[in-house]
Amino acid sequence: MSVTDIQLQEDLAHDDHHEDHHEQGFVSKYIFSTDHKTIAKQFLITGIFWALIGGGLSIIFRLQLGFPEMDLEWLRPMLGQWITTEGKLDAEFYLALVTMHGTIMVFFVLTAGLSGTFSNFLIPLQIGARDMASGFMNMLSYWFFFASSVVMFVSFFIETGPAGGGWTVYPPLSALPQAIQGSGLGMTLWLVSMALFIASSLLGGINYITTIINMRTHGMSFSRLPLTIWAFFITAILGLLSFPVLLSAALLLIFDRSFGTSFYLSEIYIAGEALPNVGGSPILYQHLFWFLGHPEVYIVILPALGITSEIIATNSRKPIFGYKAMIGSMLGIGFLSFIVWAHHMFVTGMNPFLGSVFTILTLVIAVPSAIKAFNYITTLWKGNIVFTPAMLFSIGLVSFFISGGLTGIFLGNSVLDINLHDTYFVVAHFHLVMGSASFFGLLAGVYHWFPKMFGRMMNDKLGKLHFWLSFVGIYLVFFPLHYIGIAGFPRRYYSFTSFETFNIYGDLNALVSIAAILTFAAQFIFLFNFFYSIYRGKLAPANPWKSNTLEWTTPRFPEHGNWIGAIPKVFRWPYDYSKPGAKDDFIPQTVPYSHTPESNLEHENELTKEEDLTGVEKAN
């Protein structure tokens, strides 16, 4: 590790003195790279790959739900034995599909794909650092993720199929291969994959936190950090505290499955025999799982909110409204996210008093979330809004965040949850507030920082088309699910024909499926735009969105080390957009107050005296 660091230092020193740097080999530049920018792109491409798989799986089970009569024989070349002789989807494979869809989307796409990409890419660039604190650990973080991906991918091809107990893999179902085929080898692979994933996530998280605390450039105090960095910082802390708990839950499950312990198993009679396990508690697993599981949803959404804050401020040409309130609410959400987990468990039979406590705490967490939504809207107020694709996706995110967040008020209220728990209402809720909102955050981030990642622009028109198709499509997919949920439809049902009560809404389910297919299809517009623009896009200007943050002061194609010459100093917060008196409608963070007497506020004039201007060029 230290060897790599020293090499990096030498490399940079080399760059500083002479312009000629030695060319890295292909392997060290693109594969086993320690450059945070390359690692970010690796996470992004892997995340896109998984998003396609995860989305594709959802299309297969939506076909089943929307068109239960449909002949799926044409899927046999791909799914083989999982298509029954009657040309129907196998009911057990259906469960494997929803399980893998959930696992892939939550962990591989919206945790690794989102945090992995943007924390890696933006932290050094926006705080003014040459790279992460440990480039080597960062590289390991990706390769652990890669290994985890390979294991999870392999589980699709085994005879008994991938894990099928739902993405939460509750025991005893996930512990007993007698109960469901997927709990055999598929579940073992799931657990191995998750253990690797957790290692990856921890390696990344430790690095993000260390880098943000220790490696900020001169003048980049915590109160001048862009909100993206604040979001990544809090996210990394959440991950660091909660992922180990998931690992412990997974370990105990491994023991129960393979070594005959009884942490989660008790008094079970299955497949004609009573198992010897007594004294365990399935509820223990749920407590452990959701102790990660709930912070996890904030691990997924906070980076998206951070990205949105930055994009909305930039494209409204206004400072983000309530910078301190935004930080405060993120800290509040971060803290509270650890003490609301049992709202996933109101009807598990846990002590009703706990239910009361968790109801109160859960609805408390709605307050900082509401503050964020209001602040975004106020940022738009009296702005001068430029609708870049990134901005559109950010506005879409806010819309989803509100729509999905409000239904949380029903679900968080324990007595209402009795009827809504595990119905499609829940599915609608979390797909909007966490799934779609973070997915839009991811896309917004890609559109916004693509010019920095690849030095080229993505096509604006295709981006907008992609937005509208996705935005309308997602609402058409998830909004109707609320009605289906209020009508009591349980989730994870292969078909609703067995129940008289659910003998309605065949048409609505068909509509949802069609909307899902179209939305999925629309993502290929993005894929085309993305890969085409990497090679053939217009060359990006230095600062295409006229943004204040540091990453836009790097060259078009930044080398390892990011800045040629010294790292820029920072003199102000990142949101001086449309400041009265200023010549332009933005003042980058690198511009000292002493250069902008015309726009300084009173307390800022005071600050000019303390500014250390050595090495700062007088602009214009």
Next chain:
Amino acid sequence: MLNLIIVIAVVLIIAVIFTAYRVTTLVDVVKKDKNKSHVPSGNSLQGALMIVFLIAGIAGFFYFSMKEYDTYNLPIASEHAVVTENLFWITMAVTVFVFIVTQIFLFGFGWKYRYKESNTAHYYPHNNKLEMIWTIVPAIVLAWLIISGLKQWNVVTGPAPENSEVIEVMGYQYAWAFRYPGKDGELGSYDFRKIDAINSMGIDLTDQKGHDDFMPAQLVLPKGKPVHLKIRGRDVIHSVYNPHFRLQMNAVPGMPTRFWFTPTLSTAEMREKTGNPDFNYELVCNKICGKSHYGMKGIIVVLEQDEYDSWYKENQENSFLKLNPGYISQVPEDLKEAAKIAAGIENIEKEQKVTTAASSF
């Protein structure tokens, strides 16, 4: 046919994307010199689309919600459901109000403050008063919702009334089993080790209270009387769920759970109310439990009190022990006689003698 349509649709979509892309790039090349602003053309169009989306979305939302009200809003049939239903719609009113207002502001601002060359954005970094307001107002509203919710939560999850009808429900892959206490009004204990193909609930026959327990195929409940369900799972976690009663509680192996409620509409009344002569309350499994999770159904029958009493009387003659007299061997020696009486086995033996005597003629 559908497959063909899908294939055609996919091909068309791809064709449309490529054409659109080619056209826009060409147009951009032509326009390049005219458009010097950093703001891409069509900015106002995006703002306008937001308004279109807003109006169409809200209109569609209200239209569908009102038109379909009776479809998605199942008739409720328990005492606590009336209260929770009320709270549900209060919450709905509050959230829909916030939903509509915030979406109008969000998309409305999008349109109103779209980029104009002449405009400058208003530098407005914070306003503590405003922020205090939208911290405190949601906090108060939420506190009110929480308090109303918790009051009812305490009732629903509180101890069942003394006079409750105690019934045991057990979920297993992929069906439900029910056990009634029989003549003595008390359920006997159970042991998962005693479970076999016939004794599916593992009734422990060393416990005298279980000798008269009976296990009907359906969950039959009296109308207007509190029902106390004792719930357990046999193999994996299941969930006892019925939307009409607003009833849900997981059935967990190794950890008995409970739920009590009072049915207010009999099956017959519900058939009349819904106009569906085949209506049945259905017991739904609502926790993923394996391959046939989606088919794990039980039938719940709600009878008027007097009908229930006669049903009960009739069925308590069919105690588990009576139907499966071989299990008498599991009863300890000193309890055997009492067990035979409790289960009504004496009668069987007599009847059998009569029938054999009759057939021998």
